[in-house]
Amino acid sequence: xxxxxxxxxxxxxxxxxxxxxxxxxxxxxxxxxxxxxxxxxxxxxxxxxxxxxxxxxxxxxxxxxxxxxxxxxxxxxxxxxxxxxxxxxxxxxxxxxxxxxxxxxxxxxxxxxx
Amino acid sequence: xxxxxxxxxxxxxxxxxxxxxxxxxxxxxxxxxxxxxxxxxxxxxxxxxxxxxxxxxxxxxxxxxxxxxxxxxxxxxxxxxxxxxxxxxxxxxxxxxxxxxxxxxxxxxxxxxxx
Numbered sequence: 001x002x003x004x005x006x007x008x009x010x011x012x013x014x015x016x017x018x019x020x021x022x023x024x025x026x027x028x029x030x031x032x033x034x035x036x037x038x039x040x041x042x043x044x045x046x047x048x049x050x051x052x053x054x055x056x057x058x059x060x061x062x063x064x065x066x067x068x069x070x071x072x073x074x075x076x077x078x079x080x081x082x083x084x085x086x087x088x089x090x091x092x093x094x095x096x097x098x099x100x101x102x103x104x105x106x107x108x109x110x111x112x113x114x
Numbered sequence: 115x116x117x118x119x120x121x122x123x124x125x126x127x128x129x130x131x132x133x134x135x136x137x138x139x140x141x142x143x144x145x146x147x148x149x150x151x152x153x154x155x156x157x158x159x160x161x162x163x164x165x166x167x168x169x170x171x172x173x174x175x176x177x178x179x180x181x182x183x184x185x186x187x188x189x190x191x192x193x194x195x196x197x198x199x200x201x202x203x204x205x206x207x208x209x210x211x212x213x214x215x216x217x218x219x220x221x222x223x224x225x226x227x228x229x
Contacts, residue, residue, distance in 0.1 A: 106156030
């Protein structure tokens with residue numbers, strides 16, 4: 001079956017530090033890959049996505065590149081802010097017709113301190 | 115436009131009681147999902163509805179849990195004879211099958227506390 005593995009948190013960084021949250025996946029074929037973010041007290045929202053190999057998703061200064069050869073979709077940001085403190089979830093959905101069940105990672109909590 | 119809404123936002127109940135949680139998906143979204151998020155944990159898939167197809171119930175943790183989706187829109191998740199371990203935030207999401215790369219839109223969740 002499909003699976004997503006994320007680095008365990010929490011990750012604590014100082015403001016303006018560089019962020020990497022690792023994500024690797026197992027899936028048949030060519031899934032679409034996503035990063036969702038959950039700010040404190042809120043529901044999840046899509047941060048970025050990539051739908052084919054070598055695609056780069058980007059939003060709000062965050063980036064992730066779909067690496068088929070390493071089955072990875074690591075999230076990066078060059079300079080984090082306190083407002084980036086949240087839980088980040090890596091996810092995939094199979095591109096297999098009408099069935100669109102999403103598989104989520106366990107989430108990585110990021111805490112940015114001033 | 116309106117997003118996914120869930121009600122109630124908070125529910126406190128006594129052990130052994132039944133509870134119903136409601137989800138109103140985005141209009142026109144054919145897929146609807148329920149997840150459970152326990153304190154400090156990731157997302158646990160519960161059930162998935164897609165149009166008129168039979169739902170994928172493979173994530174329901176026990177037969178005390180059931181869900182229905184009426185008219186392809188509103189969904190209700192029912193937990194019978196609640197237990198303390200059922201305490202969690204229950205999240206609903208909806209999506210549309212536009213291409214094969216659908217984004218899930220999440221509601222704010224219902225925080226369930228079983229005393």
